[in-house]
Amino acid sequence: MKVYNTLTKKKEEFIPLEEGKVRMYVCGPTVYNYIHIGNARPMIVFDTVRRYMEYKGMKVNYVSNFTDVDDKIIKKANEEGVSSEEIANRYIKECKKDMEDLNVKPATTHPLATQEIDGMIAMISDLIERGYAYEKNGTVYFRTRRFKEYGKLSHKNLDDLQSGNRSLLVSGADEKEDPLDFVLWKPKKEGEPFWKSPWSDGRPGWHIECSVMSKKYLGDQIDIHAGGEDLIFPHHENEIAQSEAANGKEFAHYWMHNGFLNIDNKKMSKSLGNFFTVREIGEKYDLQVLRFFMLSAHYRSPLNFSAELMEAAKNGLDRIVTAVARLNQMLKASTVEELTEEEKAVLSEAEEFVTKFEAAMEDDFNTADAISAIFELVKLSNINAKETSSKTLLTELKKKIVTLCDVLGIITEKKEEMLDSDIEALIEERQAARKAKNFTRADEIRNQLLEKGIILEDTRQGVVWKRA
Numbered sequence: 289m290k291v292y293n294t295l296t297k298k299k300e301e302f303i304p305l306e307e308g309k310v311r312m313y314v315c316g317p318t319v320y321n322y323i324h325i326g327n328a329r330p331m332i333v334f335d336t337v338r339r340y341m342e343y344k345g346m347k348v349n350y351v352s353n354f355t356d357v358d359d360k361i362i363k364k365a366n367e368e369g370v371s372s373e374e375i376a377n378r379y380i381k382e383c384k385k386d387m388e389d390l391n392v393k394p395a396t397t398h399p400l401a402t403q404e405i406d407g408m409i410a411m412i413s414d415l416i417e418r419g420y421a422y423e424k425n426g427t428v429y430f431r432t433r434r435f436k437e438y439g440k441l442s443h444k445n446l447d448d449l450q451s452g453n454r455s456l457l458v459s460g461a462d463e464k465e466d467p468l469d470f471v472l473w474k475p476k477k478e479g480e481p482f483w484k485s486p487w488s489d490g491r492p493g494w495h496i497e498c499s500v501m502s503k504k505y506l507g508d509q510i511d512i513h514a515g516g517e518d519l520i521f522p523h524h525e526n527e528i529a530q531s532e533a534a535n536g537k538e539f540a541h542y543w544m545h546n547g548f549l550n551i552d553n554k555k556m557s558k559s560l561g562n563f564f565t566v567r568e569i570g571e572k573y574d575l576q577v578l579r580f581f582m583l584s585a586h587y588r589s590p591l592n593f594s595a596e597l598m599e600a601a602k603n604g605l606d607r608i609v610t611a612v613a614r615l616n617q618m619l620k621a622s623t624v625e626e627l628t629e630e631e632k633a634v635l636s637e638a639e640e641f642v643t644k645f646e647a648a649m650e651d652d653f654n655t656a657d658a659i660s661a662i663f664e665l666v667k668l669s670n671i672n673a674k675e676t677s678s679k680t681l682l683t684e685l686k687k688k689i690v691t692l693c694d695v696l697g698i699i700t701e702k703k704e705e706m707l708d709s710d711i712e713a714l715i716e717e718r719q720a721a722r723k724a725k726n727f728t729r730a731d732e733i734r735n736q737l738l739e740k741g742i743i744l745e746d747t748r749q750g751v752v753w754k755r756a
């Protein structure tokens with residue numbers, strides 16, 4: 289498996305620290321609003337990386353945080369006259385709903401920054417002790433030049449940074465030892481949430497959060513650290529400086545970054561009026577279409593979002609879903625078990641497309657080529673599967689398409705929604721069966737409903753049901 293490593297600017301063979309196990313950290317969103325489609329790209333892309341590694345039999349410990357204390361959250365809380373906590377909790381919940389609709393698996397752990405303050409204070413204290421940080425008037429800064437490898441991820445030179453990046457000079461420049469130093473801890477302003485620390489009542493800087501959460505849940509050294517390419521500098525560069533200075537070890541072996549998402553070839557921004565939340569897209573399309581669209585390009589390429597491209601993705605996805613539905617239909621009609629010689633040849637051709645799919649994924653997760661392999665498989669199935677085909681052929685073709693789509697997180701079989709009237713008729717039948725002491729039939733009906741995601745509850749007022 290080859291992975292492009294931002295650190296070395298090369299595709300490298302993926303060798304985990306521990307055989308068969310992957311420790312992976314993906315920077316999560318700051319939760320002050322619904323996530324936008326730019327936030328969705330890393331979620332989908334790195335969920336797909338995880339899924340492929342799991343398909344290959346690796347055990348992935350996947351950690352992705354929520355930044356739940358931040359200026360934007362505080363601003364929103366003040367606007368609404370509620371607490372920052374309320375804002376953060378609300379949008380964490382909404383984000384998790386969007387992730388579910390995008391078929392992004394929940395992380396092994398989703399840490400919250402505000403739950404990890406003790407660890408941050410400990411790491412900052414450690415950095416001060418080691419001479420990598422210093423306090424001035426309640427603020428703690430990282431002594432950037434002390435970390436000799438600073439700039440190794442973004443491939444930036446410290447002196448260029450100093451002369452080129454004026455913004456670094458703006459805030460607190462007067463009290464910093466060096467304009468390149470960045471904040472680890474800052475004192476509260478009036479009305480802001482705060483935590484007690486040896487330096488001031490205040491809160492952590494953004495970068496220290498990820499260093500600490502990664503260390504706590506994955507250890508001092510991890511295999512993959514990932515996020516959008518806008519995080520390379522300064523966020524990930526600073527994370528490396530903090531973690532490697534504090535732990536004395538290489539932090540992450542592979543750094544993966546996804547490319548930008550543009551809207552109609554322009555940068556997405558509220559002021560341009562081309563800003564979309566995932567929720568808004570979900571009103572127009574099944575979010576599976578958004579996922580399929582995102583994976584139709586290589587994750588490192590810039591991706592352009594437009595109505596036409598979404599339509600194309602919708603049609604592409606429909607082709608796959610229809611092929612699977614057709615196979616299901618034929619499976620119901622098929623009466624033969626055994627493969628004919630001709631069918632054996634079809635299956636070996638199908639196997640070649642599976643190999644092609646895997647080769648594409650092994651090459652730095654080239655999902656665009658992987659999807660092409662699925663389309664070839666679909667075409668093969670459409671040409672060869674007939675009502676007279678054997679069950680074995682139909683089952684195998686279906687299994688291959690469904691399995692490969694699942695690696696990409698694409699759902700090929702829609703759960704058929706049961707009509708309310710059908711549910712109620714079955715409940716009535718179950719009641720009658722129970723009255724007649726036919727408990728086998730009653731249980732059968734309960735299970736049948738459960739399979740369709742309908743949960744029954746026997747209450748004093750009778751049976752109530754809900755959709756899971």
Ligand SMILES: [Zn+2]
Nearest residue numbers: 315316498523
């Ligand atoms: Zn981060």
